[in-house]
Amino acid sequence: MSHANLLSKTLAARQNPSFQFQWSKTLDRATQHLSAEKEDIVLLDLELPGYQGFDAYLHLRRQYPTHPVVVLINSEQKMSGTEAVMQGAQDYLVKGQYDDELVGRVLNYAVERKRSEERLNQLSFYDPLTYLPNRILFIDRLRQAMMAANRYHQHVALLFLDIDRFRRINETLGYSVGDELLKAVAGRLTGNLYETDTITRIGSDEFVILLPNVVKMTHAVKVANKILGAFRLPFSIQGRELFMTCSMGISFFPNDGDDVEILLKNADKAMSLAKLRGRNNFQLYSSTMNAKTLERLELENHLRYAIERGELELFYQPQIDLKTGKMVGMEALLRWFHPNRGRLSPSEFLPLAEETGLILPIGEWVLETACRQTREWLEQGFPELRVAVNISDLQFREENFAWNVDRILKKTGLHPSSLELELTENIMMDKEGFSDASLDALKSTGVKLAIDDFGTGYSSLGTLKRFPVHTVKIDQSFVKEITTNPDDAAIANAIISMAHSLRLEVVAEGIELESQADFFKSHHCDKVQGYLFSKPLAVAEFSSLLEKQLAH
Ligand code: C2E
Ligand code: MG
Ligand code: MG
Numbered sequence: 308m309s310h311a312n313l314l315s316k317t318l319a320a321r322q323n324p325s326f327q328f329q330w331s332k333t334l335d336r337a338t339q340h341l342s343a344e345k346e347d348i349v350l351l352d353l354e355l356p357g358y359q360g361f362d363a364y365l366h367l368r369r370q371y372p373t374h375p376v377v378v379l380i381n382s383e384q385k386m387s388g389t390e391a392v393m394q395g396a397q398d399y400l401v402k403g404q405y406d407d408e409l410v411g412r413v414l415n416y417a418v419e420r421k422r423s424e425e426r427l428n429q430l431s432f433y434d435p436l437t438y439l440p441n442r443i444l445f446i447d448r449l450r451q452a453m454m455a456a457n458r459y460h461q462h463v464a465l466l467f468l469d470i471d472r473f474r475r476i477n478e479t480l481g482y483s484v485g486d487e488l489l490k491a492v493a494g495r496l497t498g499n500l501y502e503t504d505t506i507t508r509i510g511s512d513e514f515v516i517l518l519p520n521v522v523k524m525t526h527a528v529k530v531a532n533k534i535l536g537a538f539r540l541p542f543s544i545q546g547r548e549l550f551m552t553c554s555m556g557i558s559f560f561p562n563d564g565d566d567v568e569i570l571l572k573n574a575d576k577a578m579s580l581a582k583l584r585g586r587n588n589f590q591l592y593s594s595t596m597n598a599k600t601l602e603r604l605e606l607e608n609h610l611r612y613a614i615e616r617g618e619l620e621l622f623y624q625p626q627i628d629l630k631t632g633k634m635v636g637m638e639a640l641l642r643w644f645h646p647n648r649g650r651l652s653p654s655e656f657l658p659l660a661e662e663t664g665l666i667l668p669i670g671e672w673v674l675e676t677a678c679r680q681t682r683e684w685l686e687q688g689f690p691e692l693r694v695a696v697n698i699s700d701l702q703f704r705e706e707n708f709a710w711n712v713d714r715i716l717k718k719t720g721l722h723p724s725s726l727e728l729e730l731t732e733n734i735m736m737d738k739e740g741f742s743d744a745s746l747d748a749l750k751s752t753g754v755k756l757a758i759d760d761f762g763t764g765y766s767s768l769g770t771l772k773r774f775p776v777h778t779v780k781i782d783q784s785f786v787k788e789i790t791t792n793p794d795d796a797a798i799a800n801a802i803i804s805m806a807h808s809l810r811l812e813v814v815a816e817g818i819e820l821e822s823q824a825d826f827f828k829s830h831h832c833d834k835v836q837g838y839l840f841s842k843p844l845a846v847a848e849f850s851s852l853l854e855k856q857l858a859h
Pocket of ligand 2: 638697729759
């Protein structure tokens with residue numbers, strides 16, 4: 308206490324600079340009031356009650372890692388003073404061995420030293436966590452590389468790298484594991500690149516790699532592949548094996564921009580594309596990567612998860628027997644309820660599903676859902692119904708297609724005679740696409756086959772002989788003008804009579820008008836389907852339609 312009094316008197320007497328002195332008896336009380344804005348410096352007595360050596364200093368440091376501190380020791384304690392300085396204290400004073408001159412100077416220097424240290428930190432060129440060059444140094448090197456590339460007519464490549472699902476590491480294993488992982492990634496990148504390449508950490512888990520004097524652009528691709536490969540080995544962090552992947556985007560100077568910020572932005576965009584494409588890959592930025600491709604990519608990415616998110620739904624359109632006027636079956640038609648775009652019809656997403664192969668899992672889902680639903684309706688006592696399911700060419704060409712159909716029938720308990728598969732004309736024309744054995748396998752499942760949209764392709768009824776075809780569906784385009792266009796009427800008529808002579812059933816689809824229905828009735832077409840009778844309906848609506856029919 309006498310020291311504190313002495314000090315306050317000493318300091319109060321000083322003019323230039325002048326000090327304002329606040330004194331707390333205990334460390335706890337002091338730390339409660341401490342704030343970086345108010346105090347320039349802490350003068351800490353190491354001989355506080357309950358603390359030994361320089362424990363009091365460590366205690367303070369833990370709570371206030373950056374505050375400038377000068378420690379006050381007694382003459383026997385010199386070691387603690389030096390230790391405290393080694394731990395980051397600015398200086399120390401020995402009790403009884405100072406005058407106002409010395410105290411003033413020490414405190415003043417301590418404050419100044421702390422300030423210049425901070426300035427230096429800001430200006431320094433390295434990331435304190437990974438020791439990689441920081442953004443300032445990186446941009447400087449990038450500018451130099453761009454100038455050199457201009458002179459020698461070369462390229463500069465920027466690889467923008469983002470660690471996939473890094474946030475999950477921080478969230479589940481804690482920030483210290485996250486930090487260690489970032490260091491390990493930095494180390495692995497450094498180990499896989501030339502010394503002339505510059506790596507920087509630009510965001511929390513984002514790195515940018517600068518490849519100067521790139522002669523061939525494929526060089527950057529090779530480097531990106533090398534990095535993907537380098538991520539294949541796990542990172543061992545604090546006794547854990549972490550398997551990580553990364554996504555990268557690549558931009559080139561001068562092709563993708565002649566300005567630092569634009570090059571970075573474009574590499575970043577390409578990286579986002581890599582994320583969209585399922586992560587663990589890299590994409591090149593190109594100015595042709597326009598909004599349309601991005602939109603398509605987004606759709607594709609969404610479609611990938613449409614099944615598991617329950618966004619797909621089957622609608623059912625009744626098929627009417629023209630002789631009895633009764634509903635005898637229905638066609639299952641797919642709808643996608645997209646979270647942002649609402650209900651999408653098949654023409655809006657099936658081409659994409661075909662291109663990406665996603666039609667295979669989707670087609671399987673359709674088949675299983677339609678079979679299960681039909682079995683349910685049959686069990687509920689609704690009259691004999693046959694469900695028609697559209698099959699894409701890709702699906703049909705799958706080697707295990709027949710086996711899959713059989714498996715689904717068994718799984719759902721639907722009798723094969725209640726299922727009709729609608730195939731395209733293309734399938735009929737493709738002789739090499741599948742073997743007799745696979746056709747036999749399909750025959751032996753007992754399901755019926757229909758040819759959809761008949762008359763639009765190049766097949767003739769003769770080519771159908773090879774297939775166990777049961778039904779022909781006349782394409783809507785002939786139905787539209789059937790009552791006004793004599794050619795359409797002649798074609799439809801020919802299809803019906805030829806099909807009947809081959810003992811095939813005929814369905815006309817797209818019937819919207821009474822007059823169209825009359826035409827097909829008078830020409831002995833077997834079944835019809837179209838808006839005149841009903842639009843495709845959701846399960847609940849279709850159920851109530853069935854109930855109505857049962858009540859009649
Ligand atoms: P599709 O098999 O020829 O199906 C008939 C299409 O005509 C359906 O269009 C149906 O809604 C529509 N339609 C029915 N009645 C009328 C009518 O009176 N007037 C008019 N203008 N149109 C009518 P949707 O549902 O948009 O399906 C289009 C195509 O997408 C289908 O043509 C089929 O090729 C395909 N598709 C639908 N669902 C699936 C599926 O689950 N898997 C596969 N692979 N393809 C499917
Ligand atoms: Mg169809
Ligand atoms: Mg059709």
